[in-house]
Amino acid sequence: MAVTLKDIAEKVGVSESTVSRVLNGIPKASSETRERILKVAEELGYYPNDLARSLAKQKTHIIGVIITDISNSYFASVTGGIEEIASLFGYSLIISATGGNENEELKYINILKEKRVDGIIFMSGRMPHSCEQALLDTGIPTVVVARKVKSSLPSIHIDNIGESYKAVEYLIKLGHRRIAIISGTFADKESGYHRLLGYKNALADYELPFEEELIEEGDFKMDSGRRAMEKLLKLKELPTAVFAASDAMAVGAIKAIKKAGLRVPEDISVMGFDNNVISQACDPELTTIGQPVKDLGRKAIEMLYKIIQGKKLEKMAIYLPCELIIRNSTKSLI
Amino acid sequence: MAVTLKDIAEKVGVSESTVSRVLNGIPKASSETRERILKVAEELGYYPNDLARSLAKQKTHIIGVIITDISNSYFASVTGGIEEIASLFGYSLIISATGGNENEELKYINILKEKRVDGIIFMSGRMPHSCEQALLDTGIPTVVVARKVKSSLPSIHIDNIGESYKAVEYLIKLGHRRIAIISGTFADKESGYHRLLGYKNALADYELPFEEELIEEGDFKMDSGRRAMEKLLKLKELPTAVFAASDAMAVGAIKAIKKAGLRVPEDISVMGFDNNVISQACDPELTTIGQPVKDLGRKAIEMLYKIIQGKKLEKMAIYLPCELIIRNSTKSLI
DNA sequence: CTGAAAGCGCTTACAG
DNA sequence: CTGAAAGCGCTTACAG
DSSP: OOOOHHHHHHHHTSOHHHHHHHHTTOOSSOOHHHHHHHHHHHHHTOOOOHHHHHHHHTOOOEEEEEESOTTSHHHHHHHHHHHHHHHHHTOEEEEEEOTTOHHHHHHHHHHHHHTTOSEEEEEOSOOOHHHHHHHHHHOSOEEEESOOOSSSOOEEEEOHHHHHHHHHHHHHHTTOOSEEEEEOOTTSIIIIIIHHHHHHHHHHHTTOOOOGGGEEEOOSSHHHHHHHHHHHTTSSSOOSEEEESSHHHHHHHHHHHHHTTOOTTTTOEEEOSBOOTHHHHSSSOOBEEEOOHHHHHHHHHHHHHHHHTTOOOSOSEEEEOOEEEOOSSOOOOO | OOOOHHHHHHHHTSOHHHHHHHHTTOOSSOOHHHHHHHHHHHHHTOOOOHHHHHHHHTOOOEEEEEESOTTSHHHHHHHHHHHHHHHHTTOEEEEEEOTTOHHHHHHHHHHHHHTTOSEEEEEOSOOOHHHHHHHHHHOSOEEEESOOOSSSOOEEEEOHHHHHHHHHHHHHHTTOOSEEEEEOOTTSIIIIIIHHHHHHHHHHHTTOOOOGGGEEEOOSSHHHHHHHHHHHTTSSSOOSEEEESSHHHHHHHHHHHHHTTOOTTTTOEEEOSBOOTHHHHSSSOOBEEEOOHHHHHHHHHHHHHHHHTTOOOSOSEEEEOOEEEOOSSOOOOO
């Protein structure tokens, strides 16, 4: 029912090959038939069947993106960055959400394989060995976002240890000596454990004591920040500053502090991590570490594009810098 | 290089047809060859080429989703709902962001057409006639989200007039008589103009005077809410309550009020619309109208699925109810 | 510059 | 139950 090359060819009285070439702008000299073909194609309302073309050319111009959850602002923003550049390169995006479930991840890797996508960008809360192997086995160019890989897969990151160090260092330079941390799940190596590590490193470098009671584990979400802060508020000696490994937890912490009748930052300074939309919605607005979310996406697709083009990557792992964003939730003691 | 049906057929010594049937579970009686085929397919690491299959079967199991911006929480959430159900139905999603640009929208409609997607879900800030016509012309099953359509395209909505009415009515019942509105752009018929209309209707029904000076136009974003509120704060007689047509503007308004040295809700009540993540991050937490964002997505794909299945839709336009969510930014005067 | 032909990898009536 | 053949709609060497 849809118009095909054949229809055009018959109507014009040439071969399909010729029509194909003309429509793809292959022949140099523009013959008369050229005009006719273009005209008839227009009249008939022809548009190419990308499926057939993809099958013949062995490339789909589709990139598969695997994420945990589309409605999560982190993934949404990274994906936004991917989309922006992909569109420039003429790629469409198939986006699949796995809920962080390993079986779902494997399932989607398989679907992308069957759909013959030209490349894959993989993001997830974790990087199970099975997924890494499955990605490798596809033979499809792949870039991993924000997860350490053991194999030769290229990846893009932020330096969680260093950026967390930067945050804590900032608090120290403000004169804080008793700094608590509300960490993400330790099980999450990068965003959880590594940010805790940065905290430890900073304390060590500045010769501050490391105290167990100042460490709380959250799950990155607001409620866990609130609960963690409630515990910290029971300490005999309160911290003067709290570094939360996510903005959401920082906001939760602020709520708990206010509820206890204390003020931020007058009584306790609070610092976040992410710089997502809630960091400016809360009161006071959060001092935080700004993740280059869009850029993570942009760079990921750029790396992927290079691989697809058959070019060599200069670096197999790229680290993007974060930005220290100073707002009103932290105060100098000096 | 990839394994094909032919490779399996040769190795087993049967025809491609047979391999195809066995792999698709077509033949009833399970012959011995069946076992062999399955075994060889496994050994060779065969997986089907979905491109070839799609071309032959004339369906792709791909749904195209056109949105304004992936990183916008509204679109991200609706898309999350779509993804959830699409995945159950065995559909993959091609997601394209247009930035609300009409030419981009037309471009992506065309790409989806060429990619032979089985269905399209269209969301945007507006619904230009050209897009509606283009969607119609594709001949592909389509569902429109949150935009009124003039043609026969099926669509899904919330009742902006009614929900806005509900919000204002709540304030009135709290005893407020002087209620301001920070509206979205009037140019946006549904989320802008219609919410303003709901406000007017409520005032009229409760016989409250409609005063021009209590109306401010914003753009749904936080800053515009702040600026609008600053103007309202210059009024000789202040409103006792403000209804903002988005949570972001409501938060902006709260910031302006606090900055002016007044309190929310003690001096001025503030109400939002959306119930997105910032409504719980701000202080006080927002009373708001909760949009069923995930459900909008879920219902959209369900409608689409019915159309694809060739079933009749009972209704061409479905309206999903919102929920009045009472938190701490509004206070009773009674 | 253009056509005939093979190929991309599947599916599916139609015979047998 | 199974095979040969045509078809899905393109692309692309290879001749001419």
